[in-house]
Amino acid sequence: MTIPMPATRKERADATREAILYEAERVFAATGFRAARLEDIADAVGIRRPSLLHHFSTKKMLYDAVEQRIFENMHAVCEARTAGVEDPTARLLAHLDAWLDFFIDRPSAARILQRLVADTAVRGDNPVEFSYVALEDMDRTLAYGIARGAFVPLSTMTFVNGVAAGILFFVCNSRQVGEQRRYDPSDPADKAVFRTLLHKLACTAVLP
Structure with a gap:
């Protein structure tokens, strides 16, 4: 740099x-x-x-600062993309688009999150020390739709695990699937196909 x-x-x-x-x-x-x-x-x-x-x-202090910055930046992008979006479904899709675009633009952050999922010892007794802000963002987006009767009752973790987690795999796994299946997450065509699927999965998960 x-x-x-x-x-x-x-x-x-x-x-x-x-x-x-x-x-x-x-x-x-x-x-x-x-x-x-x-x-x-x-x-x-x-x-x-x-x-x-x-x-x-210490290395731990540096790692903590890196992780904290990732989630703070992720939160800021989400806030900017969902601000003023009143329709619950549109807000949810804007929220997912914010996460998708954030991680495509910053694949190192996506890889760190994948490592956090696999290696729980890094965060010790407080696994959401920094990630809480992203989870609370999704709490609010889902609660907004549920409160207005637009969404079926659904826990944040069910939605994140069943729908949003695919973003990390899409961003991180393009080189782990063999030459014949390789894709480019940043390619507009590949990204558009995945975004469409992500939106369909989200709507299927939350709409009555």
């Missing part, structure tokens, strides 16, 4: 911290928390390990 040289010391520190988070997300997505090395992240940023530790004193 190339970062411009800001003028003040604080601006330089902020830019370095942002570069560390960017490269750390990429490394954690590729190798997982346990295998990731702070030296590799520092090298990618163009700094030494002690400089990285000045910003994040």
Whole structure:
């Protein structure tokens, strides 16, 4: 990641911290928390390990900052896409579109979430320490439709596991299915086909 040289010391520190988070997300997505090395992240940023530790004193603190930022950014995108959408079905589909587009634009975030599902030890006794914000967003979207009589009663986790989780597989698995089945999640045609299916699944799940 190339970062411009800001003028003040604080601006330089902020830019370095942002570069560390960017490269750390990429490394954690590729190798997982346990295998990731702070030296590799520092090298990618163009700094030494002690400089990285000045910003994040442990690998766990850096990982937590990466995960927190993912979910905060995901929340911001969701809020922007659903703001002012009053029709419950349209709001739900906009919510799913926000998640889909977010992860297609940022596949490293999708891979980190897949790793979190598989490796529950990373979050320890508080598995929703940072992901709670995304789950609460979906709580509100579904509750909005249910309260207006537009949706059948359905738990957030049933919907997320049965419908929304497919987004992670679509984004992450394109190279894991063999040459003859390979696709490109960012290709407009492939994305449009998947988005249509996602919308159909969502409507089937929630509409009476």
